[in-house]
Amino acid sequence: MKYRPIFIMGTSSGAGKTTIVTALCRILTRRGLNVSPFKAQNMSLNAGVGIGGEMAYAQVLQAKACGKVPDVRMNPVLLKPEKNRTQVIVNGKYYGTFDAKNYMNSDKDILFKIILNDFEYLSKKSDLIIIEGAGSPAEINIKNDIANVRLAREISSKNILVSDIDRGGAFASIVGTAELIDKNFFSGYIFNKFRGDIELLNDGLKFLKEKYNLKHYGTVPYYENCLPQEDSLWSWNGKGGKIKISIIKLPHIANSTDFQIFFKIREVGVNFASYPEELDGADVIIIPGSKLTAYDLIYLKREGFEEKIKELYKDGTKIVGICGGYQMLGKYIIDYYETKRGRIEGLGILDSKTIFDKRKIVSLLKGKILHQEFYGQGITGYEIHLGRTISKKPFALIYNENGRDVERFDGSYEKNAFGTYFHDLFYNTNFLTKFLNSIAKEKGIDKINFYYSLENEINKLADFFERYLDIDSILND
Known part of the structure; x- marks a missing residue:
C-alpha cells in the first residue's frame, strides 16, 4: 500500500526534526511498512557514506532506522561549509565550491530536478517516504529554497510542523510559521522537548485548532537520546x-x-x-x-x-x-x-x-x-x-x-x-x-x-516517541 509522503518541518533548527524522523522511520518500519528517509538538502560537516558516495550522517542513521542500506539518493544535496564558501556534494559526488551567499541566492533548478528524480526513485521502491525539512521553512530571506515548501508542494506531501517547546515561544513560532507560508499548508504539529504539566497547554491547543485547523499530533517530553547529533547542534x-x-x-x-x-x-x-x-x-x-x-x-x-x-x-x-x-x-x-x-x-x-x-x-x-x-x-x-x-x-x-x-x-x-x-x-x-x-x-x-548498540538506541528512541505521538493520525489523516 502506498501512503502520502510525510514531511516533518521545524519552526527552527534544533527543533527535533532529525530525531522525530528517525523515530518515525523505526516505528513505521516495525509496523511492517517499507519506509525510506529523505532530506533534499542538508548542511553539515558530519558526513557518512552510503551507496553512491558521501551523504549526511543524519540520513545514514535514518536509513538504518528503516533497516536499509544508506543511499545517497536519500540526501541528494549535501552542503559542507568552509570559511565563507560552501562545498556542494550532489548524489554523493563533489559538485563544486561556491561563495556561500551566491549559492543560497542562486537558481537551483538543475539541483531541484535531481532532487525530484531521487525522490521518485525512492518512492517507487517504498510504501512511504518520510522527509526531513531543513532549518525553518519560513526563511523568507532565502531565495530558491529547494529543501522545504517548494518540494512539499511539488510532491503533495502531508506537512507536519515540529516546535521545540523547551525554548519557549512555541505557540508563537507555530503561528508565525503558518502565517508566513500559508494557513492551510500544515496539517498539524508536534511539541518536542516538553517539561512540565501538559494540561497547561490545553487553551493553546484549542486556539491552534479553532483558528488554524491544526491537529495536535502529540507532545513529547524532553528526551536525552544516545544517537550521534548534528554538528550544528553539538x-x-x-x-x-x-x-x-x-x-x-x-x-x-x-x-x-x-x-x-x-x-x-x-x-x-x-x-x-x-x-x-x-x-x-x-x-x-x-x-x-x-x-x-x-x-x-x-x-x-x-x-x-x-x-x-x-x-x-x-x-x-x-x-x-x-x-x-x-x-x-x-x-x-x-x-x-x-x-x-x-x-x-x-x-x-x-x-x-x-x-x-x-x-x-x-x-x-x-x-x-x-x-x-x-x-x-x-x-x-x-x-x-x-x-x-x-x-x-x-x-x-x-x-x-x-x-x-x-x-x-x-x-x-x-x-x-x-x-x-x-x-x-x-x-x-x-x-x-x-x-x-x-x-x-x-x-x-x-x-x-x-x-552500546546503535540498534538498541534506535529502538529505545522509537519506543519513547511512540508513547507520545498519535502515529495512526500521522500516517492516515
Missing part, C-alpha cells in the same frame, strides 16, 4: 570521568560524531580544548577530522598546540589522529589542491607522509588492526578524505571496501600514538573497551565495562 560541553580524553577543537573540525560515544561512558571524561593548556592532565589527546586540514595544521603550530602535544607525548600521553588529524601527525603534508598551501611540516609523531590531489576517497570499510596492543581486532567504519598517505607502520589492514574484497593498509602507529582514516572507529565497542582498559590498567583503576 554543545561542545565536556564532562568529568576517571579517564580524561581531550579533543582539540579545530577551527574546521569535521565528523564530531566520531567522539559522541564517549559521552555514553560514565568513566570517561571529555573536554574540547581551545587552548594548549587545556590538554594538561589528559590521558588521551585526539586530533579530529578537519574540513581544511592544512589550515588547521597551521593553527596547531601558531597557537602553541604543537609544542604542548609533543611535550605530553614524551611524558606518555596517548595521541590519536582521525582522518585529517592522522594527516597532521605525520612528517609532512603537501597540498597544492585543497588549500594550495604547498608543503607543510607535520607534527612528526607518526612516520607517515600525505600528498593531496583532486580525487576524494569515499568508502565503507572493514578491517583488522595491526597495532601490536590490539592486534587482530576487527573494525568497521568509513573514510571520506582528500590526500593519500604513505606509512611504514600501518595501523590496520583493510580487507573489504564498499562490499568488495581488497587488501590495502590504513593508518600508522607508534608506541603511544596512532592515526587512521577510519571514522566511527570508537563505535567498534570491542576495540574501544580494550583501548580504554589499557589506560585504566596504566592508571590503576577498575576495568571499564559498557555496552
Whole structure:
C-alpha cells in the first residue's frame, strides 16, 4: 500500500526534526511498512557514506532506522561549509565550491530536478517516504529554497510542523510559521522537548485548532537520546570521568560524531580544548577530522598546540589522529589542491607522509588492526578524505571496501600514538573497551565495562516517541 509522503518541518533548527524522523522511520518500519528517509538538502560537516558516495550522517542513521542500506539518493544535496564558501556534494559526488551567499541566492533548478528524480526513485521502491525539512521553512530571506515548501508542494506531501517547546515561544513560532507560508499548508504539529504539566497547554491547543485547523499530533517530553547529533547542534560541553580524553577543537573540525560515544561512558571524561593548556592532565589527546586540514595544521603550530602535544607525548600521553588529524601527525603534508598551501611540516609523531590531489576517497570499510596492543581486532567504519598517505607502520589492514574484497593498509602507529582514516572507529565497542582498559590498567583503576548498540538506541528512541505521538493520525489523516 502506498501512503502520502510525510514531511516533518521545524519552526527552527534544533527543533527535533532529525530525531522525530528517525523515530518515525523505526516505528513505521516495525509496523511492517517499507519506509525510506529523505532530506533534499542538508548542511553539515558530519558526513557518512552510503551507496553512491558521501551523504549526511543524519540520513545514514535514518536509513538504518528503516533497516536499509544508506543511499545517497536519500540526501541528494549535501552542503559542507568552509570559511565563507560552501562545498556542494550532489548524489554523493563533489559538485563544486561556491561563495556561500551566491549559492543560497542562486537558481537551483538543475539541483531541484535531481532532487525530484531521487525522490521518485525512492518512492517507487517504498510504501512511504518520510522527509526531513531543513532549518525553518519560513526563511523568507532565502531565495530558491529547494529543501522545504517548494518540494512539499511539488510532491503533495502531508506537512507536519515540529516546535521545540523547551525554548519557549512555541505557540508563537507555530503561528508565525503558518502565517508566513500559508494557513492551510500544515496539517498539524508536534511539541518536542516538553517539561512540565501538559494540561497547561490545553487553551493553546484549542486556539491552534479553532483558528488554524491544526491537529495536535502529540507532545513529547524532553528526551536525552544516545544517537550521534548534528554538528550544528553539538554543545561542545565536556564532562568529568576517571579517564580524561581531550579533543582539540579545530577551527574546521569535521565528523564530531566520531567522539559522541564517549559521552555514553560514565568513566570517561571529555573536554574540547581551545587552548594548549587545556590538554594538561589528559590521558588521551585526539586530533579530529578537519574540513581544511592544512589550515588547521597551521593553527596547531601558531597557537602553541604543537609544542604542548609533543611535550605530553614524551611524558606518555596517548595521541590519536582521525582522518585529517592522522594527516597532521605525520612528517609532512603537501597540498597544492585543497588549500594550495604547498608543503607543510607535520607534527612528526607518526612516520607517515600525505600528498593531496583532486580525487576524494569515499568508502565503507572493514578491517583488522595491526597495532601490536590490539592486534587482530576487527573494525568497521568509513573514510571520506582528500590526500593519500604513505606509512611504514600501518595501523590496520583493510580487507573489504564498499562490499568488495581488497587488501590495502590504513593508518600508522607508534608506541603511544596512532592515526587512521577510519571514522566511527570508537563505535567498534570491542576495540574501544580494550583501548580504554589499557589506560585504566596504566592508571590503576577498575576495568571499564559498557555496552552500546546503535540498534538498541534506535529502538529505545522509537519506543519513547511512540508513547507520545498519535502515529495512526500521522500516517492516515
